[in-house]
Amino acid sequence: MSDVEIRQASTDDIPAMNAIYNRYIVGSHVSFDTEPWTDAQRLSWFQRRVSAGYPVLVACRDGTVIGASWSGPWRDKAAYRSTAETTVVLAPEAFGEGVGTTRYAALLEALRAARFHVAIGIVALPNDASVALHKKLGYREVGTLEGVGLKDGLRHSTMILEAQLDVVDPPEV
Ligand SMILES: CC(C)(COP(=O)(O)OP(=O)(O)OC[C@H]1O[C@@H](n2cnc3c(N)ncnc32)[C@H](O)[C@@H]1OP(=O)(O)O)[C@@H](O)C(=O)NCCC(=O)NCCS
Numbered sequence: 798m799s800d801v802e803i804r805q806a807s808t809d810d811i812p813a814m815n816a817i818y819n820r821y822i823v824g825s826h827v828s829f830d831t832e833p834w835t836d837a838q839r840l841s842w843f844q845r846r847v848s849a850g851y852p853v854l855v856a857c858r859d860g861t862v863i864g865a866s867w868s869g870p871w872r873d874k875a876a877y878r879s880t881a882e883t884t885v886v887l888a889p890e891a892f893g894e895g896v897g898t899t900r901y902a903a904l905l906e907a908l909r910a911a912r913f914h915v916a917i918g919i920v921a922l923p924n925d926a927s928v929a930l931h932k933k934l935g936y937r938e939v940g941t942l943e944g945v946g947l948k949d950g951l952r953h954s955t956m957i958l959e960a961q962l963d964v965v966d967p968p969e970v
Contacts, residue, residue, distance in 0.1 A: 802858075808844075812836050814862060819833040853866075854900060863887065941957070
């Protein structure tokens with residue numbers, strides 16, 4: 798992995814983040830969205846996430862965004878406030894170099910620093926790389942929801958994985 802910078806995302810990164818994520822919406826089961834996001838939708842999403850205290854990170858190489866990892870609410874009931882759902886996406890050109898590992902580890906660190914205590918990953922199956930990445934970073938497999946996603950005429954199951962972040966006090970979010 799050569800010279801990859803990981804930093805907090807800014808509004809300037811929205812088009813690049815959108816371009817990477819939208820590749821996993823069209824023609825892929827990785828995202829259960831069915832329509833690509835516009836930059837305006839992604840900007841509104843970004844502002845809500847950041848103002849609610851959820852870390853959103855990007856990875857850059859030579860000044861170009863090559864991936865993103867972000868967190869968001871697990872469920873909207875108040876008692877879930879120190880639990881976050883986590884996501885990571887990478888441009889295919891950067892697969893298999895350890896960038897996913899570094900970026901997801903940085904996201905977990907940011908969540909710990911923000912005093913979240915549980916991270917939950919939801920992986921649409923099959924996705925061996927994502928399952929391997931989650932387990933490498935200490936997530937444990939909780940179980941599989943069978944056939945919950947219908948995309949492009951096929952039913953897809955999702956694996957739920959959770960990581961305990963070893964934090965006692967909940968965050969003020
Ligand atoms: C999942 C993803 C982020 C992994 O990023 P990456 O940088 O390629 O992964 P890394 O190089 O850091 O490898 C992480 C682990 O996964 C394993 N792995 C990577 N690709 C794999 C594959 N195709 N099959 C099985 N394991 C794989 C690696 O071997 C490594 O484990 P190890 O260190 O024990 O050998 C990347 O493939 C991606 O963006 N995929 C498309 C979007 C996606 O699926 N996001 C997850 C949504 S839940």
